[in-house]
Amino acid sequence: MTAVFNHGEFDHHEQIVFAHDYKAGLQAIIGIHDTTLGPAAGGVRMSTYHTSDDALTDVLRLSRGMSYKNALAGLALGGGKAVLIGNPRTDKSPELLASLGKAINHLGGRYLAAEDVGMTVVDMEEIAGQTAHVFGRDPKAGYGGEPSPMTALGVLLSIQSCVKYTLGRNNLDGIRVAIQGAGAVGTDLARRLGEEGAQILIADVDPIRAQAAADKARGQVIGIDQVLSADVDVLAPCALGAVINDASIGSLRTKIVCGAANNQLSEPRHGVALAQRGILYAPDYVVNAGGIINVSYEVGGSYDSAKVIKHIQKIPQTLEAIFATSARESLPPDVVADKMAQRLIGRGTPP
Incomplete structure (x- = not known):
């Protein structure tokens, strides 16, 4: 080792x-x-x-x-x-x-x-x-139970924020979203997006699970070898990490990458590559924070789902601050987010 x-x-x-x-x-x-x-x-x-x-x-x-x-x-x-x-x-x-x-x-x-x-x-x-x-x-x-719905809520709000920032749209009606992964978060995200009028493409290694998620969203199943290169407005990685890498980045046909998977960038340089291609990247650990926010309200012993939702609704504000600094400083959003977090834990300086 x-x-x-x-x-x-x-x-x-x-x-x-x-x-x-x-x-x-x-x-x-x-x-x-x-x-x-x-x-x-x-x-x-x-x-x-x-x-x-x-x-x-x-x-x-x-x-x-x-x-x-x-x-x-x-x-x-x-x-x-x-x-x-x-x-x-x-x-x-x-x-x-x-x-x-x-x-x-x-x-x-x-x-x-x-x-x-x-x-x-x-x-x-x-x-x-x-x-x-x-x-x-x-x-x-008295606990919060399965956190996936709260994670999915945060991803939905993040996608809405990204669409507004990039496309100038205040709704998701007709927005094409490709979801990679039909696990608990991906499936619930698909449902929520479908309810908002988005057009859903979804892929999973388990075709039965993918079809079930597509049915809930009135969407379409596509192959796992197609999802990263799908011609969409938003790519939402909700499965494994490191999907934005040397092999995939050149074939992306999306305007936005915003999903629930952890560590979506294989290496930090891939955030730079996305920015160079004009693709907005929403830092994954900002987008998918709904689950841990849900858990945090269990820790104090007074779980309240209404308070959790109110807290999750602040995620777009954080993204907006990241995107504003990114544009002002000509830095990729992931770099800006890292610097903000490092400052908060005393490990860096503000961007």
């Missing part, structure tokens, strides 16, 4: 925990990037990885992104993330989740866990059997 301190994505993380339990089958990495604003909060992601280096890279990028996301969302939370190595369809067990809960508990509240890719509300309840530092739990117990 690459030496952690020399890793290209290390970025002065405060703490990295490698958790292993042979009997339970636990292999997990917890990254705590920054706790300047509060305890590190971020989801637990369960996924298979080709190598341990890939898992480490993922947790380092994701936890740093959570620091930036929480800062720009105005939350009293730092940034953290956990990756649980394994197939979420076949490798879960009560013993595995309990072991992860114990590892989280050993951190004494420095890391607050929530649901992410490959995990469910039921899984979070299993983890909660071993630690109080877990959220995204059952609404029947």
